[in-house]
Amino acid sequence: MEKIGVYVCHCGTNIAGMVDVQQVAEWAAAKLQRRGVVIGRDYKFMCSSLGQELIEKDIKELGLTRVVVAACSPHLHENTFRTACKRAGLNPYLCELVSIREQVSWVHTDKDQATAKSMAVVSGGVERVIHHAPLEPMKVSIHPDTLVVGGGIAGIQAALEIADAGYKVYLVEREPSIGGHMAQFDKTFPTLDCAACILTPKMVSVGTHPNIELLTWSEVEKVDGYVGNFAVTIRKRARDVDTSLCTGCGICWEKCPKKVVDDKFEAGMGMRKAVYTPFAQAVPKYPVIDRPNCTYYIKGTCKACEKFCPTNAIKFNQEDEVITVNVGNIILATGYDTFDAKRIAQYGYGRLPNVVTSLEFERLCNAAGPTNGEILLKDGKTKPKAVGIVHCVGSRDKHYNEYCSVICCMQGLKFAHLVHERTGAEVYNFYIDMRTPFKGYEEFYQRVLEEGTHFIRGKVAEINNAPRTKEEEGKLIVQVEDTLVGVQMRIPLDMVILSVALEPRHDAKETAHRFGLSCSADGWFIEKHPKLDPVATMTEGILIAGCVQGPKDIPATVSQGAAAAARALGKIHAKEIALEPFRASVNEEQCSGCRICNGLCPFNAILFHEDRMVTEINGALCQGCGTCVAACPAGAISGTGFSNEQVLAQIEGLLLMNIGEEALA
Amino acid sequence: MNNEQFEPTIIGFTCNWCSYRAADLAGTARMKYPPNIRLIRLMCSGRLDPTFVFKALTNGADGVMITGCHPGECHYLEQNYKALRRFHLIRRTLQGLGVEPNRVKLVWASAAEGAKFTNEVKSFVEEIRALGPLNWGGAGGNGHRVETQIPEEVPA
Ligand SMILES: Cc1cc2nc3c(=O)[nH]c(=O)nc-3n(C[C@H](O)[C@H](O)[C@H](O)COP(=O)(O)OP(=O)(O)OC[C@H]3O[C@@H](n4cnc5c(N)ncnc54)[C@H](O)[C@@H]3O)c2cc1C
Ligand code: FES
Numbered sequence: 083m084e085k086i087g088v089y090v091c092h093c094g095t096n097i098a099g100m101v102d103v104q105q106v107a108e109w110a111a112a113k114l115q116r117r118g119v120v121i122g123r124d125y126k127f128m129c130s131s132l133g134q135e136l137i138e139k140d141i142k143e144l145g146l147t148r149v150v151v152a153a154c155s156p157h158l159h160e161n162t163f164r165t166a167c168k169r170a171g172l173n174p175y176l177c178e179l180v181s182i183r184e185q186v187s188w189v190h191t192d193k194d195q196a197t198a199k200s201m202a203v204v205s206g207g208v209e210r211v212i213h214h215a216p217l218e219p220m221k222v223s224i225h226p227d228t229l230v231v232g233g234g235i236a237g238i239q240a241a242l243e244i245a246d247a248g249y250k251v252y253l254v255e256r257e258p259s260i261g262g263h264m265a266q267f268d269k270t271f272p273t274l275d276c277a278a279c280i281l282t283p284k285m286v287s288v289g290t291h292p293n294i295e296l297l298t299w300s301e302v303e304k305v306d307g308y309v310g311n312f313a314v315t316i317r318k319r320a321r322d323v324d325t326s327l328c329t330g331c332g333i334c335w336e337k338c339p340k341k342v343v344d345d346k347f348e349a350g351m352g353m354r355k356a357v358y359t360p361f362a363q364a365v366p367k368y369p370v371i372d373r374p375n376c377t378y379y380i381k382g383t384c385k386a387c388e389k390f391c392p393t394n395a396i397k398f399n400q401e402d403e404v405i406t407v408n409v410g411n412i413i414l415a416t417g418y419d420t421f422d423a424k425r426i427a428q429y430g431y432g433r434l435p436n437v438v439t440s441l442e443f444e445r446l447c448n449a450a451g452p453t454n455g456e457i458l459l460k461d462g463k464t465k466p467k468a469v470g471i472v473h474c475v476g477s478r479d480k481h482y483n484e485y486c487s488v489i490c491c492m493q494g495l496k497f498a499h500l501v502h503e504r505t506g507a508e509v510y511n512f513y514i515d516m517r518t519p520f521k522g523y524e525e526f527y528q529r530v531l532e533e534g535t536h537f538i539r540g541k542v543a544e545i546n547n548a549p550r551t552k553e554e555e556g557k558l559i560v561q562v563e564d565t566l567v568g569v570q571m572r573i574p575l576d577m578v579i580l581s582v583a584l585e586p587r588h589d590a591k592e593t594a595h596r597f598g599l600s601c602s603a604d605g606w607f608i609e610k611h612p613k614l615d616p617v618a619t620m621t622e623g624i625l626i627a628g629c630v631q632g633p634k635d636i637p638a639t640v641s642q643g644a645a646a647a648a649r650a651l652g653k654i655h656a657k658e659i660a661l662e663p664f665r666a667s668v669n670e671e672q673c674s675g676c677r678i679c680n681g682l683c684p685f686n687a688i689l690f691h692e693d694r695m696v697t698e699i700n701g702a703l704c705q706g707c708g709t710c711v712a713a714c715p716a717g718a719i720s721g722t723g724f725s726n727e728q729v730l731a732q733i734e735g736l737l738l739m740n741i742g743e744e745a746l747a
Numbered sequence: 748m749n750n751e752q753f754e755p756t757i758i759g760f761t762c763n764w765c766s767y768r769a770a771d772l773a774g775t776a777r778m779k780y781p782p783n784i785r786l787i788r789l790m791c792s793g794r795l796d797p798t799f800v801f802k803a804l805t806n807g808a809d810g811v812m813i814t815g816c817h818p819g820e821c822h823y824l825e826q827n828y829k830a831l832r833r834f835h836l837i838r839r840t841l842q843g844l845g846v847e848p849n850r851v852k853l854v855w856a857s858a859a860e861g862a863k864f865t866n867e868v869k870s871f872v873e874e875i876r877a878l879g880p881l882n883w884g885g886a887g888g889n890g891h892r893v894e895t896q897i898p899e900e901v902p903a
Pocket of ligand 1: 234416639
């Protein structure tokens, strides 16, 4: 018979406050003695080094062959206790961690019932652990190349860190150029350094780095494999430009007769041509032809770009190229979209010409933007005399997004400063709460306060152009309650900037699914742990960085890019990684060759030997889901870690069938 | 709680990636649900062998809640669709055995849906409470071990 030790954690008062832990431990030692339990202990913090030593000592002194720990979720500490067992010479997979915190003490309110349930849960763990088998983790090699998806500042940072360390990176960006949102900005808070000045050198490094293969105008179509060995299918969309001939001279877009409103880079504020690079410092420098807007593709004639190109680089009807690359790690840095301000009809966006979004305003005050950085009204001539900045548009509002978009307060202050500096206009910030928590941010707030900006605490009710007085005529009227003084106000302004929320990419769900990740209820990609593991995900080998994980400013984005790179580099250096050895395998003796399992595996791990009429499972491809195990009518497939015996025994244990009638008496 | 009230025992199957995490989240967020449910973690809802459900129901459980990732979100791509097919088969088999098919419930819960998990447990406990103790027509029943019913054909 096995010798089983049962350890019940108090977790301070987290468990002990709702579960009589001592009683559970004593119960296990007494009632489950017949099942092999030789010791039951409770301890304040099982995961502490003293707690772990307790287990190690018992393994050595009592000769334990199995260990059950009743504590927090296995997702937190399974590894901790497995490692403790290993240190004491017991195979780590002979340990079972059952959760009586997340699944008992934190969710129940009656101490007797919670204690009784804990006993059942321990009993289930004991029955299950009897059927555990000693296992060795599977070692897989790590391919040294890395894929980074998204060429915003997060992806750029990650790619450079890895490439500088001497490893190859594929950087996939769906737009014609890298740069992301940051490339659209004029100045960045809180230091007000020019975005282009700090971003473009990094973009150039990416473009020229010998270890970076930059794939712009491209998208990932398919991801196969697993950590260490992903095979990624990438579609390089046809640029209609031969990049080996193109010098980026710009004659093509000069000559192109077709003007198009640029609703991506210029956020609808400016124009571009049908053959274009999004901005002057684009990396790579090669343009793309925007087929739906190109006269040649619409009418069959034009080809002005082709005629004038001095190097004959324009190639109409080029075809997409689909390539497959092998990588060991993947970093997703696909960033965010901005909230569609039209959804708040009472703010008049789309209807009132001088109501603009924050992203539009970034272009309006950008020296390289459509007005050369002059802040002008829609007429293109008049400088505004009074400008309002509305915070939290689409954020902190249960109708749209409940979360705070993090950057809007600082971005509002940045705009206040820029408007003040460049136009001398009166500036009004309409805010719910001012949030300026990071380095240098509060100081920036003070600076803007001293510049004489008006701050009105209140959520704007409406923006309209219906004047009631003479001085309101021709103005935008912001209706708001100043909640600090409790008065309703109507403020006539020339321009209103809506600080729109950061939102998950419109296609975030599809992207998440393609890479096997999940999104939170808000739609941001879920990190492995919100505090302790913000750049890893539940899918080993896939990391996230930047706004794809949630709204954040550039410093935090860059930190995550670097952190994700460090994670990938660590794996690359280790050369191999140990994986959970939970795999299915076929007992050929028992296999009847019925082939029921053959169609069930999405990873193509199941192959059928026609000659011997038996099925085999490729352990390297098997991901351990267990679907085939459940389907085999002959019971010929077994799944390590989740065998029928283990699960059936756990059911018996949970239902206290193992100890008969007296159960909880 | 009222002593007269029937307290059902429920076994819940969760998958490692979504629904177990939903249960974890319910805990971390200190949401509350009745203690009648006892959970088992599988790697995927596709691992759910119908035998497990019959085993639970013949070993004293009054209801079984099967949970997994939302359709299209299974960590193993599409295995929860197979769980869905098995779920229907299990219900049909139960009906054939004279047991209320509503004793088995299927719930999709993503890792972010601690609240959904909580509410589903709450309502399932009430549904089973309303059905009363599982009665195998004298063959066994609550607290008595009977032979596990294995369906003749295990579905794909
Ligand atoms: C108006 C405004 C002003 C701001 N001002 C400041 C400021 O002054 N200071 C500051 O610190 N922060 C500021 N921020 C925040 C800042 O924009 C972000 O912190 C930062 O840009 C996030 O970078 P990212 O790389 O995560 O995302 P992004 O910049 O969104 O980059 C993501 C990239 O991924 C690409 N991509 C998306 N999907 C795919 C796909 N499926 N395949 C391939 N590529 C894809 C995109 O094309 C893009 O290039 C501001 C934000 C806004 C809205
Ligand atoms: S992993 Fe959750 S259902 Fe498959």
